[in-house]
Amino acid sequence: MKVLLIGSGGREHALAFGLLADSAVTQLHCAPGNPGMGEIATLHALDVMDNEATVNLANALEVDLVVIGPEAPLVNGVADKLRAAGFTTFGPSKAAAQLEGSKNFAKEVMNDAGVPTAKSFLCQNQIEIEKALDFFGAPFVVKDDGLAGGKGVVVTKDRDEALAHALACKRVVIEEFLDGPEISLFGISDGKNIIGMQPAQDFKRAYDGDSGANTGGMGAYSPLSWAPSEIVEQVQREVLAPMIAEMAARGTPFVGLLYAGIALTNHGLRIIEFNARFGDPETQVLIPRLRTPLATLLYKAATRDLAGVTLDWRDESAVAVVLAAPGYPGQPLLGGEVTNLPKIHCAEIFQAGTTKSGSGIVASGGRVLSITGIGSDLTEARNCAYRGISQIKLEGSFYRTDIALNASVAEKGN
Ligand SMILES: Nc1ncnc2c1ncn2[C@@H]1O[C@H](COP(=O)(O)OP(=O)(O)O)[C@@H](O)[C@H]1O
Numbered sequence: 001m002k003v004l005l006i007g008s009g010g011r012e013h014a015l016a017f018g019l020l021a022d023s024a025v026t027q028l029h030c031a032p033g034n035p036g037m038g039e040i041a042t043l044h045a046l047d048v049m050d051n052e053a054t055v056n057l058a059n060a061l062e063v064d065l066v067v068i069g070p071e072a073p074l075v076n077g078v079a080d081k082l083r084a085a086g087f088t089t090f091g092p093s094k095a096a097a098q099l100e101g102s103k104n105f106a107k108e109v110m111n112d113a114g115v116p117t118a119k120s121f122l123c124q125n126q127i128e129i130e131k132a133l134d135f136f137g138a139p140f141v142v143k144d145d146g147l148a149g150g151k152g153v154v155v156t157k158d159r160d161e162a163l164a165h166a167l168a169c170k171r172v173v174i175e176e177f178l179d180g181p182e183i184s185l186f187g188i189s190d191g192k193n194i195i196g197m198q199p200a201q202d203f204k205r206a207y208d209g210d211s212g213a214n215t216g217g218m219g220a221y222s223p224l225s226w227a228p229s230e231i232v233e234q235v236q237r238e239v240l241a242p243m244i245a246e247m248a249a250r251g252t253p254f255v256g257l258l259y260a261g262i263a264l265t266n267h268g269l270r271i272i273e274f275n276a277r278f279g280d281p282e283t284q285v286l287i288p289r290l291r292t293p294l295a296t297l298l299y300k301a302a303t304r305d306l307a308g309v310t311l312d313w314r315d316e317s318a319v320a321v322v323l324a325a326p327g328y329p330g331q332p333l334l335g336g337e338v339t340n341l342p343k344i345h346c347a348e349i350f351q352a353g354t355t356k357s358g359s360g361i362v363a364s365g366g367r368v369l370s371i372t373g374i375g376s377d378l379t380e381a382r383n384c385a386y387r388g389i390s391q392i393k394l395e396g397s398f399y400r401t402d403i404a405l406n407a408s409v410a411e412k413g414n
C-alpha cells in the first residue's frame with residue numbers, strides 16, 4: 001500500500017512511525033513533513049491549504065491511502081476533494097469536520113445525540129454575552145466559535161477579561177465551568193462504526209505544576225492507571241457511538257478520527273470539545289503503544305470496513321515530553337541549532353518545529369520536538385523520556401519536568 005500523509009508536526013511524525021511499522025505499507029510519502037519524517041519517508045513540498053495541489057500530489061504518486069493530520073485542511077474541505085478524485089481518504093469531510101470547526105455546531109450535534117456537555121449559549125452581541133456571563137458566574141468559560149489554533153478559549157475568574165475576549169470573537173460560545181480531571185479519548189470511525197482507543201492525558205500549561213500560559217500541549221502519557229477501568233466502554237456507548245450515528249443521520253457521516261476531550265466531573269463525564277483529527281501530543285504516546293497495524297486500520301476506516309475490528313495494545317506505558325523553544329508559547333525565539341539528539345532503545349524522538357540547516361536542524365516552531373519513553377510502567381517510561389530529553393541541546397529551550405509524575409506516583413502506590 002502506498003500512503004500519503006499530510007502534515008508536518010509531532011503528531012504526523014508519530015503517525016509516520018506507526019504507518020511504517022505496518023508491513024502492508026510499501027511506500028510512505030509525507031507532505032510537507034519535517035526533517036525527522038524525512039529520515040523515514042519521502043517528503044514532498046506542499047501548501048496543505050491548497051486542496052488542488054494536494055489532489056495533484058496524490059495523483060502524481062498514485063497513492064492507495066491519504067491520511068490527513070491537521071484540522072485546518074480538513075475544515076478547508078481537502079477530504080471532499082480527494083474523495084471526489086477517487087482517493088481512499090482517512091479524514092472527515094468539510095461538513096463533518098465542523099465538529100471541530102465550530103464549537104456551537106458541536107454543541108448542537110451533542111444536544112441531538114444526547115451526549116453530555118457543559119450547558120452553553122451562543123452569543124452574538126454584548127447584551128447576550130453579559131447575560132450569559134452572569135447566568136453562569138465565575139469561573140467564566142469563553143470560547144471563540146471557530147478554529148483559533150488553540151488560542152480561542154479563555155477560562156478566567158476575571159469578568160472583565162472574559163468580556164474582553166468574548167467581544168473580540170465574531171461568534172462566541174459561553175459555557176458552564178466543568179470541574180475535574182481532563183482526559184482525551186480518540187475514536188476511529190468509518191462513518192458507521194467507531195472504535196475507541198485507550199485514553200491519554202495531556203499537559204496544556206507551559207510550566208511545572210500546571211502554571212504558565214496555555215500551549216498546544218507540553219507532554220502526554222498513557223495508559224491512565226487512575227481512570228475508571230470501564231472508561232473506554234462508557235465513552236464508546238455514551239459519546240462516540242451516538243455522535244457517529246447522529247452525524248450519519250444528518251447525511252454527513254464522520255470518517256476519520258473523532259477526538260473527545262472529556263472532563264470527569266462529580267456529576268459524570270462531560271464533553272469539553274471534539275476535534276476532527278489525532279491530537280498532539282497524545283498521538284505520540286498512543287501510536288507507539290498500538291499493536292494493531294495502523295495503515296490497515298485507517299484504510300479499513302476510509303473504506304467503511306471497520307465492523308468487527310478491535311484494537312490490540314501493548315502493555316507498556318508511554319510518556320511524551322515536549323521540548324519548546326525559548327519564549328514559547330508567546331513569541332518563541334526560532335533559528336537555534338538543535339543538537340545531540342540521543343539514540344535510546346526505549347525512546348522515540350518525534351520532530352515538530354524543525355527545519356534542515358546544513359547537515360543539522362534548527363528550531364522553526366515553538367514546539368520543537370517531543371520524545372516518547374516506553375517502559376513497563378509510567379515510572380520507567382518517564383525515566384527513559386527524561387534521560388533522553390536532558391541530553392538534547394537547544395539554547396534557552398525548556399520542558400516540563402512533571403509530565404505523568406503524579407500518575408506514576410499513584411501507580412506505585414497501588
Ligand atoms: N467548560 C469548561 N470548563 C472548564 N475548563 C474548560 C471548559 N472548556 C474548556 N476548558 C479548558 O480550556 C481548554 C481549551 O478548551 P477547548 O474547548 O479544548 O478548546 P481548544 O482546544 O480549541 O483551545 C480545555 O482543555 C480545558 O482545560
Ligand SMILES: [Mg+2]
Nearest residue numbers: 261272273275
Ligand atoms: Mg482542546
